Amino acid sequence: MIDDRARKGEGRSAAAFVGAEAEFGAFFVEAFPRVTRTVALMLHDARRAEDVAQDAFVQLLKNWDKISRYERPDAWVRRVAIRLAMRALRRDRLWSLVKADVRQPMPLQPRDLDVTDAVRRLPGMQRAAVVLFYYEDLPIADIAQALGCAEPTARVHLHRARRRLAELLHEEDDDVA
Amino acid sequence: MSLDRRLRGALGRAAQTVEPDTDERLRIVLDRGRARREQPLGLALIGAATIVVLLIGTRYLPGIQGPGVVPAASPDPRAAVAGTYAVTLQPSDPGVTGLGLAGIWSITLQPSGAIDLEPPATFEGSAATGHTFAIEGDSFRTDLYYNDYCDSVATYGFVSTSSSLTFTARGDTCEIRLALLATRPWVRER
Numbered sequence: 602m603i604d605d606r607a608r609k610g611e612g613r614s615a616a617a618f619v620g621a622e623a624e625f626g627a628f629f630v631e632a633f634p635r636v637t638r639t640v641a642l643m644l645h646d647a648r649r650a651e652d653v654a655q656d657a658f659v660q661l662l663k664n665w666d667k668i669s670r671y672e673r674p675d676a677w678v679r680r681v682a683i684r685l686a687m688r689a690l691r692r693d694r695l696w697s698l699v700k701a702d703v704r705q706p707m708p709l710q711p712r713d714l715d716v717t718d719a720v721r722r723l724p725g726m727q728r729a730a731v732v733l734f735y736y737e738d739l740p741i742a743d744i745a746q747a748l749g750c751a752e753p754t755a756r757v758h759l760h761r762a763r764r765r766l767a768e769l770l771h772e773e774d775d776d777v778a
Numbered sequence: 779m780s781l782d783r784r785l786r787g788a789l790g791r792a793a794q795t796v797e798p799d800t801d802e803r804l805r806i807v808l809d810r811g812r813a814r815r816e817q818p819l820g821l822a823l824i825g826a827a828t829i830v831v832l833l834i835g836t837r838y839l840p841g842i843q844g845p846g847v848v849p850a851a852s853p854d855p856r857a858a859v860a861g862t863y864a865v866t867l868q869p870s871d872p873g874v875t876g877l878g879l880a881g882i883w884s885i886t887l888q889p890s891g892a893i894d895l896e897p898p899a900t901f902e903g904s905a906a907t908g909h910t911f912a913i914e915g916d917s918f919r920t921d922l923y924y925n926d927y928c929d930s931v932a933t934y935g936f937v938s939t940s941s942s943l944t945f946t947a948r949g950d951t952c953e954i955r956l957a958l959l960a961t962r963p964w965v966r967e968r
Binding site for chain 2: 622625626629630633634637638639641642647650651654655658659662663715716717720722723724731732735736761763765766767770772773
C-alpha cells in the first residue's frame with residue numbers, strides 16, 4: 602500500500618513515489634486489459650480503445666493518492682474511460698456533421714449482421730449500456746453510475762438497445778433487464 | 779438461442795480478441811505521470827501567460843488592425859435562425875404520448891451551431907447536451923439526440939419567420955426527434 606506520507610501528500614520522498622507507482626502498476630496490469638476491452642466493444646477499434654483506456658489511466662495516476670483509497674478504483678477508471686469513449690464517439694459524430702458530403706453507410710440487411718456489427722449500429726449510450734450489461738455484467742444501478750444518468754434512463758437505454766438488436770438479429774426480445 | 783445468451787457469448791468472444799500491450803501502455807502512463815510531476819512551475823507559468831496573451835490578442839487584435847486587414851465576414855446562415863423557441867406537444871399529437879414527449883419544450887439555437895434543448899419536467903429521458911445544427915441552403919441538419927435515441931444525423935426543411943420556426947421532415951427515421959421537431963411549429967421566444 603502507499604505509505605501514509607504519500608497518501609496525505611505531505612513530505613513526499615522518492616521512495617514514496619516508487620511505492621505508489623508499484624502499487625499503481627500492479628493495479629494497472631490487472632485492470633487495464635478489461636477496461637480496454639470494454640472500450641473496444643464500444644468503439645469497435647482496439648487500437649483506439651487502448652489510447653482511450655491509457656488516457657483514463659493517466660487521469661487515475663494523477664489522482665491515485667485519492668482514488669486508491671476508494672473501494673472500487675476500477676469502477677472509477679472505467680467510468681472515466683467510458684466518458685472518454687463517449688467523447689470520441691461524439692467527435693466522430695460532429696466530424697460527420699461537418700463533412701456534410703459524407704454519405705451515411707448503406708444500411709446492412711439483418712442477415713448480414715453479426716452481433717458486434719449490430720451493436721455498432723446502436724447510438725452511443727445504448728451501445729455502452731449493452732456492453733456494460735452483457736460484457737461487464739453490471740447491474741442497472743452501476744450502469745447508470747457509469748453512464749452518468751439516472752437508473753430509469755439507463756433502463757430505457759438498455760431496453761431500446763435490446764429492442765433494436767432483436768430487430769437487427771431477428772431474435773425475440775425476451776427482456777430481462 | 780435467446781438474445782441474451784447470444785449477446786453475452788458474442789461480446790465475450792469479441793472482447794477476448796482484444797489483447798492490449800499492457801507493459802508498453804503502463805510505461806507510457808508512468809512516463810506521463812512523471813513528466814507531469816517534474817514539470818517546473820516556471821514552465822506552467824509561462825504556459826499560462828502565453829494562453830492569456832493569446833486570448834487577449836484574439837479578443838482585441840481585429841479591432842486595432844487597419845481597414846482591409848480584417849477579412850470580410852461572410853454572413854453565417856445559422857445566425858438567421860438563432861434564438862430561443864418553445865413548443866407545446868399535446869398528448870393528442872401523433873406519437874407524442876407513446877414517446878412520453880407531451881409538455882412544453884424549449885430549444886435554443888446558438889449562432890455557433892450549438893443546441894440547448896430543455897425538455898418538460900415530465901420527460902423521463904435524457905436531456906440533449908452537446909448537440910449541434912448546421913444550415914445548408916434550405917436544409918436544417920442536426921445531430922440532435924444522436925447517440926442517445928437516434929442512430930443517424932438528420933436533415934429537415936425549415937421555414938423561419940420573425941415569430942416561428944417550422945420544420946418539415948425529410949426522411950428522418952428517428953421517431954423521437956421527428957415527433958419533437960416536426961409535430962408543431964416552434965414559437966420564437968427571443
